[in-house]
Amino acid sequence: MNLSADIARGGVIYSTDHARVGSDIRELTRAVERGELVKLRRGAYIPAALWEAADERTRHLWRAEAASHDARQELPFAGATAATIWGMWLHSHPEEVTFLDRWKGGGRSEPGVRRITAAAAGAGLRRIEGRLVTDVARTAIDVARAADFARAVGTLDWALWRRNPHRVSRERLAEELRKLPGTMRRRFVERAIVFASPLSDSYAESYTRALMFELGYELPELQVEFPHSTGVYAVDFCWRARRVIAEFDGFGKYLDPALNKGDPARTVLAEKLREDHLRGQGYAVIRLYWSDLMNPAALIAKLDAAGIPRGRR
Structure with a gap:
């Protein structure tokens, strides 16, 4: 078998396939040493370029x-x-x-x-x-x-x-x-x-809500809708009695062309218009990030500053 052709074709490469046709399987080890392959497990490899590009x-x-x-x-x-x-x-x-x-x-x-x-x-x-x-x-x-x-x-x-x-x-x-x-x-x-709830629209929203519960905060409503001139804005978290909204802000929608349709500036503008509208309804808007979830002290600081009650510890 031709290792270079295997690498170019992509997919998992198995030493057993090479051994079956009499190829020198030591060439696979040498390809790992040269940085051309990544070893997945004994006898299984993936082209390094594919590995580096993969999620x-x-x-x-x-x-x-x-x-x-x-x-x-x-x-x-x-x-x-x-x-x-x-x-x-x-x-x-x-x-x-x-x-x-x-x-x-x-x-x-x-x-x-x-x-x-x-x-x-x-x-x-x-x-x-x-x-x-x-x-x-x-x-x-x-x-x-x-x-x-x-x-x-x-x-x-x-x-x-x-x-x-x-x-x-x-x-x-x-x-x-x-x-x-x-x-x-x-x-x-x-x-x-x-x-658990059927209303969370992402893992980040679910994880955030669970952390709020563990930290003893009053839990928000999920996906509350706010009508506007061309439709509705559904917000991640809403405390109506407190007039507070919290939105989890992932960076993918700004950086991933598949999510921003190749126009990140338009996405940023749309987010600003959305937030302006929500604030215009008399709500404070909190932006939450992954860094807040990985450091609960930051999440606590934001929720406390917004006046979200924390009665259960």
Whole structure:
């Protein structure tokens, strides 16, 4: 096989394919040393140029493909890997690939792989673009069981999200949780299911709302609509009695041509007009950023300055 052609073609490159036709697999190691390939796991590589250009989700999908290639049989993807395939909201995409397996050894059986065995026999399965995965409810519950509260809420919100064509009901999530043996984190996940909402429109909104709850703040209404001359503005968070609005401001809409239609200046202007209109309705507007979420003291300072009550600690 021609390694240069493989690199140019893209996709995961396997040493077994090269060995089968008598190619020197040591050339793959040398390509890693030259910076032409990135090693995903033993015997699996990806062109370095592709790796550098890829986002976390795409990198995790490559790892999943490589791990599945090595499996003794087809196993369903589960946990964060299934969530990645479904496109669920996640805080981050781990390096570890997760499978569902009836084998009761459990845990981490090989480098870069984790196997979930709890209630494996009764798990609902689906195929997404050829990949066998746990269904939405089981996937969301598995992710929530392994997460902290705010991250669990982010994924559960996606499972309920009103705009999600794969959405499930709150009752379906609770039913899936009851199928799992024991009481490990059951009450924690039950609490997150009750708190989850179909109204959050992004992981950032979900995570922010969960942090507000954990910090003891009065919770806002979600997606409150304010009519204007050409439509309505739906705001992320609104405390009507306090006359306060909070908006999570991600930078993607300014920097990503796919989101700003190639005209970031127009996006900035639209945001200014939106905020001017909301302030004109007598509301204070708080801008929240990822840095505020990663440093709760900054979030606390903004909410306190806006007069949002914090009665429960």
